[in-house]
Amino acid sequence: MDASANTAHLIKEEQVPAAPKFLAHPTAKTGLMSWLTTVDHKKIGFLYGFFALIFFLVGGFEALLIRTQLMVPNNNVLTAQQYNTLFTMHGTTMIFLAVMPLSSAFFNFIMPLQIGARDVAFPRLNAFSLWTFVAGAIILNIGWFLPADKYGAPDGAWVGYPPITSKTYNPKHAIDFWIMGLQLLGVASIAASLNFIVTIINMRAPGMTMMRLPVFVWMTLVTSFLIVLSFPAITIALVQLMMDRNFSTAFFEVSGGGMPILWQHLFWVFGHPEVYILILPAMGIISEILPTFSRKPLFGYPIVVFSGACIGFLGFAVWSHHMFTTGMGTVATAAFALATMAIAVPTGVKIFNWIGTLWGGHLMMRTPMLFALGFVWMFMMGGLSGIMHSAAPADAQQHDSYFVVAHFHYVLIGGSIFALLAGLHYWFPLMFGRKVSEGWGRLSFWTIFVGFNVTFFPMHFLGLNGMPRRTFTYDPNLGWNTANYIATMGAYLLGIGMFIYFAVLAYTYFKGEKVGRDYWDGRTLEWSLQNPPPEYNFAAIPTVHARDSWWYEKQNRAEIERERAEKAKAEEAHGGIHMPFGSIWPFVASMGLLVVAIGVTCFDSNPAPGIHAKLGLTLIGGVITFVGIYFWSLEGNEGYHLHLDKDGKPVEDHGHGH
């Protein structure tokens, strides 16, 4: 049953707004306005995914240009400056504009469904997070389209160490774009995470205790706490860098008594938790997929949850292992080395639990499962080279070499990306009611898997043979020629694999085979819904009786149906399903922030005409944001009610897809 069939039975009842006409609640359900004003977590999740995939392709294209330049020694496809820009934007794009928003897409779409909620706790704040993320992405990439002599795209590496990013050595506005882009992305991430924290803690269906939460929800919660607590470090560091560049302060200026090493500490206090912000959602997705396709519950659920939380805590205590070569002193170095080794323990525990889940299971080797198994293997390899780095003396040899590049690509592609690709295939039937063809899915998996390993495995040898990272070319007599050539060929293969994956995904979205409810015979609540899920998610809020709650429901149908009917009746007696109104004001507030960021980044502080444009535009943007927030709060949190017609009850159908 699809959503449009149900809406025919919905009777809408709206309160008459007392405010002037332009404050009337938007009611568009289709067209551009419906997307700009939506507060539906599923639509917002879809938009996050849409933008993330675009930027994933952009970042991938940048990577292919980098590999093309390095294919043969003394290549001149790119200039050194272009190369700097490309590796900076490749890293920044992949981390902040691809992996994080793609995780966020799943948080938005799946998490409320898994806890039995109708939406997140603050639907309009959720829309604000989305549009602020878009504004940040625009600012980060705006430099590509502006003259390179004065603006240009950011070129200070994704870590942005001063003095490389200081005004003296990098007077162009490229770095300002990087600073303000990351600031906006930070605002978006923190706002979204606060929302998720409140949603998970406060909006669980009755009976959904914390220790019954699906592991993906747990990892969403841990990730949200990591974001909320670690992003302030980079926000303040960026403010300090911005002050250095615009107001001649001396936070990181050696000439004024500042210490550039402070930037490194502040950056990595954020940067290391960021690594877990990228990998924990992936671990959550894997912990959903493996049980479903092994047809048995997750092995050692409490241990998996506690290891996830433990990784989150320890993630704050290991930042200086990125700085072993800066001469911190033996005590600090030893302490951070030990903490880094310790973090391998909960990670290893998780891997054993996943293997325990597979053990004795009735394995269904479908495409999501292939990606999930690929994740376990590849992530483990990345983890093993990570433990090698934790030994400070060894790290001193590997630091800033291609060995490190190989390590973090194994963790980020073999880890995060594999899991996100697995998640897309896994939840696609739920999100859109269609499924990706198994043959094309397998082809894309094997192409990606082989391409990935051919690209990055040789980089271990390149690194150990002394090839430094962030170098735009190399001489032919250094013994790096063959490995570089192989890596570039692998990158092309990886590119082809990704192309197949996304082309098939796009084809499936429009033309793929339609499937019924609960296509994979799932275990968690989101599969209890028809696909795609209706606007109100649950016709009656479910009561949760067990950890794999949907699995339990499927075993005890009579009991559950009786319970649901009673609940729906009770809810109807209380006025029906409460739905929040859409709102344009979060979008307006975000666009105000975009104008602020353009004002701050695009104009010079000196000479005089520049400063007027800068101040003027920044103030205008501030006023727009204020107006957006003011009208947003004037609207209040009112909503309307939906009633499900007795005949059109969507809960009647419990049929299985296969």
Add this chain to the structure above:
Amino acid sequence: MSSHAATAEIDHHHDPTTSTGIPNKKLLMWAFLASDCMFFGVLISTHLIYRLHPPAGGLDPKVIFSPELTSFSTFILLMSSLMMALAVTAIQKGNVKSCRWSLLTTIFFGMIFLGCQVYEFEHFVHDKKMTISNSLLGTTFYTLTGTHGCHVAIGVLWLALMYVRSFKPGAGSAQRSWFSGQIFHAATLIVVLLLALKVTLGLVHAIQVQPSLGGAMGLFMKEQVLWIGAMLLALWGCVWFARPRGPVHFGVANAIDVESMGLYWHFVDIVWIVIFTAVYLLEYL
């Protein structure tokens, strides 16, 4: 939500619609404050790190700071927290009038604190020659205390808008429209606050410049008379907007809004206690 306010007794410590019983807005504010702790943690750490590694020929904070003024403004900020707590209690009991007076007093104390900070910054820059760019102490000091000042200013704005919002007409009110009125009300209130700040700083300046009281008053009147007039006019506007006009929408159901704002205000106050200790008092140990 607020339409149900009149019908049921509200328990301010337990919200039956959430899993934990904690209202969503309160939980959001707690989580945000945890995040804000990290913001200030980084700023204070930066200041303390550079205090331990001062550049050669740097400024001596003991010559620059005036602990008497800062102690005074710290005390005022503490008292504003007391008034904030009273505002929350008042609205929880449904006493809108008392809540309004407490909000206004909180705003008043908040503005005194901001005025002290404006005076302090001006004094440090012009008399003590410490700017944001001429010394590392200035760099860290102005960034840290300036960020805190922005937090206080946002808090004052929030308080002012909450005060204005408390006049929204409720069921049974004769008032037809409120929309444009509230915008002018808010704008007038903000104008009063800014002009009061300017006039008070002008008075302080006049007293410092002129040796005799008469001379000081003469200078003050000469420089500020227009501004005083404008302020009084705006003040009259505020009183006019606040005239009693039938039942209002604001009530017990809004206690959570005032309480969330109060959490923010108390937090900003506590952060100042830490800053006052770590930045000012530490220098006199």
